[in-house]
Amino acid sequence: MPTLLLKNGRVFDPSSKLDKTADILIDLQSGTIEGIGKNLKPPPGAEMLDCSDLLVCPGFLDIHVHFREPGFTAKETIASGSAAAVHGGFSTVVTMPNTDPPLDNSSAIAYQYLKAEQAGMARVFPMGCITKGRAGEELAALGLLARAGAVGFTDDGACVNSSFLVRSALEYARALGKVVVEHCEDHDLSNGAVMHEGKVSAALGINGYPSAAEEIIVARDIRLAKLAGARIHVQHISAKGSVSLVREAKKKGAKVSAEVAPHHLLLTDECCRDFDANYKMNPPLREPSDLDACLEGLLDGTIDCFASDHAPHTTEEKSQEFVETPNGVIGLETNIGVLLTHLVHKNKLPLKRFVDAWTASAARVLDLPGGSLKVGGPADVTILDLDLRWQVDPARFKSKARNCPFAGWKLKGAPVYTLVGGKVFPAIGATMKVPAKQKSARSR
Amino acid sequence: MAWTRKHLLDLESLSKAEIVEILDTAASFKEVSGRSVKKVPALRGRVVVNLFYEASTRTSNSFALAAKRLSADTMSFSSSGSSVSKGETLIDTAKNIEAMGVDAFVIRHSAPGAPHLLARHTQCSVINAGDGCHEHPTQGLLDIFTIREKLGKVAGLTVAILGDIRHSRVARSNAHGLRKLGARVILAGPPTLVPPAIAAALGVEVSHDIDAVVEQADALNCLRIQFERKAGRFFPGVREYAAIYGLNEDRMKRAKPGAIIMHPGPINRGIELTPELADGDRSVILQQVSNGLAVRMAVLYLCMGVGAQSVAAREEVEA
Ligand SMILES: [Zn+2]
Numbered sequence: 001m002p003t004l005l006l007k008n009g010r011v012f013d014p015s016s017k018l019d020k021t022a023d024i025l026i027d028l029q030s031g032t033i034e035g036i037g038k039n040l041k042p043p044p045g046a047e048m049l050d051c052s053d054l055l056v057c058p059g060f061l062d063i064h065v066h067f068r069e070p071g072f073t074a075k076e077t078i079a080s081g082s083a084a085a086v087h088g089g090f091s092t093v094v095t096m097p098n099t100d101p102p103l104d105n106s107s108a109i110a111y112q113y114l115k116a117e118q119a120g121m122a123r124v125f126p127m128g129c130i131t132k133g134r135a136g137e138e139l140a141a142l143g144l145l146a147r148a149g150a151v152g153f154t155d156d157g158a159c160v161n162s163s164f165l166v167r168s169a170l171e172y173a174r175a176l177g178k179v180v181v182e183h184c185e186d187h188d189l190s191n192g193a194v195m196h197e198g199k200v201s202a203a204l205g206i207n208g209y210p211s212a213a214e215e216i217i218v219a220r221d222i223r224l225a226k227l228a229g230a231r232i233h234v235q236h237i238s239a240k241g242s243v244s245l246v247r248e249a250k251k252k253g254a255k256v257s258a259e260v261a262p263h264h265l266l267l268t269d270e271c272c273r274d275f276d277a278n279y280k281m282n283p284p285l286r287e288p289s290d291l292d293a294c295l296e297g298l299l300d301g302t303i304d305c306f307a308s309d310h311a312p313h314t315t316e317e318k319s320q321e322f323v324e325t326p327n328g329v330i331g332l333e334t335n336i337g338v339l340l341t342h343l344v345h346k347n348k349l350p351l352k353r354f355v356d357a358w359t360a361s362a363a364r365v366l367d368l369p370g371g372s373l374k375v376g377g378p379a380d381v382t383i384l385d386l387d388l389r390w391q392v393d394p395a396r397f398k399s400k401a402r403n404c405p406f407a408g409w410k411l412k413g414a415p416v417y418t419l420v421g422g423k424v425f426p427a428i429g430a431t432m433k434v435p436a437k438q439k440s441a442r443s444r
Numbered sequence: 445m446a447w448t449r450k451h452l453l454d455l456e457s458l459s460k461a462e463i464v465e466i467l468d469t470a471a472s473f474k475e476v477s478g479r480s481v482k483k484v485p486a487l488r489g490r491v492v493v494n495l496f497y498e499a500s501t502r503t504s505n506s507f508a509l510a511a512k513r514l515s516a517d518t519m520s521f522s523s524s525g526s527s528v529s530k531g532e533t534l535i536d537t538a539k540n541i542e543a544m545g546v547d548a549f550v551i552r553h554s555a556p557g558a559p560h561l562l563a564r565h566t567q568c569s570v571i572n573a574g575d576g577c578h579e580h581p582t583q584g585l586l587d588i589f590t591i592r593e594k595l596g597k598v599a600g601l602t603v604a605i606l607g608d609i610r611h612s613r614v615a616r617s618n619a620h621g622l623r624k625l626g627a628r629v630i631l632a633g634p635p636t637l638v639p640p641a642i643a644a645a646l647g648v649e650v651s652h653d654i655d656a657v658v659e660q661a662d663a664l665n666c667l668r669i670q671f672e673r674k675a676g677r678f679f680p681g682v683r684e685y686a687a688i689y690g691l692n693e694d695r696m697k698r699a700k701p702g703a704i705i706m707h708p709g710p711i712n713r714g715i716e717l718t719p720e721l722a723d724g725d726r727s728v729i730l731q732q733v734s735n736g737l738a739v740r741m742a743v744l745y746l747c748m749g750v751g752a753q754s755v756a757a758r759e760e761v762e763a
Binding site for chain 1 (some may be wrong): 456504553556557561565576579591639642644646
């Protein structure tokens with residue numbers, strides 16, 4: 001029986017309270033974990049991966065990515081997106097339905113599953129639309145979407161501004177055991193704005209939108225979820241006020257969850273000063289106090305998990321005038337490095353919470369499989385080198401897109417291998433040309 | 445001082461010394477305008493291209509004439525009837541024009557930052573002739589030039605900018621330039637047309653009480669309501685606007701004796717400014733237009749001149 005031994009790593013899984021140097025034995029036929037323990041004896045002929053000095057975690061999940069297929073394959077495909085995922089340390093991703101045509105019917109969902117299987121890299125779980133054609137007017141066939149395997153419902157990229165429709169979707173989703181997932185933006189108030197409303201937008205003469213446009217919908221959806229007795233998930237939370245609303249609601253027992261993107265924890269609207277479209281996304285980069293609030297929310301559990309909102313666009317699209325370029329930045333291949341460097345290594349975020357927010361907590365939000373290391377469970381594993389020094393060079397990305405706000409950043413810590421069902425993919429840390437020690441000795 | 449810039453993208457990034465350099469250079473060019481032969485050979489053989497994505501006869505004519513007085517050749521591309529209207533990107537359009545061997549782009553565009561984007565993709569000089577609601581540096585400079593000429597100084601003066609601040613690139617450029625030269629700047633208008641964070645963003649004061657502002661101002665710069673940018677959605681109606689926020693003779697009775705009235709044009713007569721005031725003794729509106737020519741000559745001369753060139757050459761060596 002083909003077997004793989006992950007040898008001598010620091011096995012780290014907050015959900016199983018694991019933090020010890022151990023081996024993991026993987027049955028490659030079934031793609032499951034056969035054993036976790038010290039000095040495991042592999043059967044003869046077993047493959048071995050030396051994990052000394054590496055952190056061996058459950059496979060990371062990014063529950064908010066845009067893979068653009070069908071419809072926008074110049075930006076990304078399911079194959080290129082899946083390659084970016086495993087290269088960035090992610091064994092599982094959840095794709096958003098704002099494709100062309102949108103994922104508002106069961107065959108569209110089946111198509112993404114098929115493409116993902118053909119690609120054979122990350123596990124890809126699509127979300128279905130809340131409304132037909134993402135037009136915000138009629139409910140999509142939520143029951144059939146769920147039956148086809150949609151793991152949640154969202155019109156992401158747009159908010160469902162009709163309270164009636166959101167209520168209906170919540171009631172439907174409750175019966176289906178699914179979550180309604182909202183891009184929270186009062187479009188009437190944001191009114192086509194392309195950045196955060198504040199000092200920077202005022203100086204640049206750019207139409208900005210206030211945090212209130214997000215907060216209004218967060219507040220509304222919490223109310224509607226209570227009314228329907230259903231679960232609501234807040235995507236890419238960005239505003240201080242939204243964090244407070246979710247915190248208060250959770251205290252009162254509301255069934256609400258939230259995710260935050262790395263760029264909303266690390267970058268502010270000041271980045272837009274040079275009109276660089278690689279800092280343009282929706283929700284927009286906000287102010288330092290919003291970043292602080294998001295981090296606080298992450299620390300106290302108000303915010304459940306990370307999610308990148310990986311939103312690929314072509315270089316041509318992103319090198320237009322700031323107000324004209326499409327919203328979004330990519331994140332799959334920088335998520336881990338930027339957060340390790342700027343939150344974990346700076347002691348702002350415990351390693352345990354960092355791993356949890358990419359694994360068990362992310363899986364829990366959408367009831368996805370995975371997120372923990374268990375004997376008998378899937379051999380989805382993310383292996384990190386916490387000390388690897390590297391520099392972000394978008395030319396090395398597996399994603400088709402280069403719209404990365406962290407280009408040129410010098411980082412410490414990277415994924416080196418991603419395992420999906422026991423299959424090993426080298427991650428960005430392993431494809432570095434210069435080993436860690438040489439690099440640090442040579443740089444400056 | 446030695447001028448080192450190849451582009452004029454905004455006044456926010458200019459130093460006080462650089463602004464003064466432009467104003468002083470403009471003053472010497474103004475003298476040229478008074479001669480019978482109004483040309484100097486400073487930019488002979490150089491090509492200046494007007495790239496206008498928003499209609500504007502006034503500013504494009506002013507730049508074209510300024511270039512001609514410096515003996516440069518001029519070309520103009522407007523958004524209608526060219527490749528621009530056929531969906532070509534700004535960068536592609538500019539690169540195609542650049543390939544003909546031009547030296548400077550004077551660009552007007554509805555998108556804030558379009559000149560900054562262009563400057564990153566071209567070897568030519570880029571002069572911002574107005575980018576959306578962001579900046580209009582030569583208008584700011586000519587306004588400051590006019591104030592300095594009429595009132596003898598800038599530092600210590602109180603300059604009020606009135607009206608549609610939200611949509612005004614003129615207000616932003618004026619505020620940056622005036623602040624650097626030591627003036628006190630008050631932005632005044634209806635609350636909805638003054639963005640909430642603008643005082644902090646520009647280091648200026650904000651008021652919604654026009655009468656109080658008129659009493660304090662040495663110069664009153666009235667802005668046009670930008671109906672083309674849907675400014676009408678931000679206030680209840682023009683009658684109400686004229687009554688509460690417009691400048692009229694009655695209101696001007698409170699003004700300081702020597703206070704001047706300015707307007708970047710074109711005027712919505714009877715809304716932000718009454719015809720009597722626009723054409724009255726305090727008005728310096730036509731002087732603003734003639735000063736615009738001198739200021740634009742100075743800007744083209746400095747950015748395309750020998751000093752700027754040697755800097756560009758130096759940059760290439762360093763890169
Ligand atoms: Zn979204």
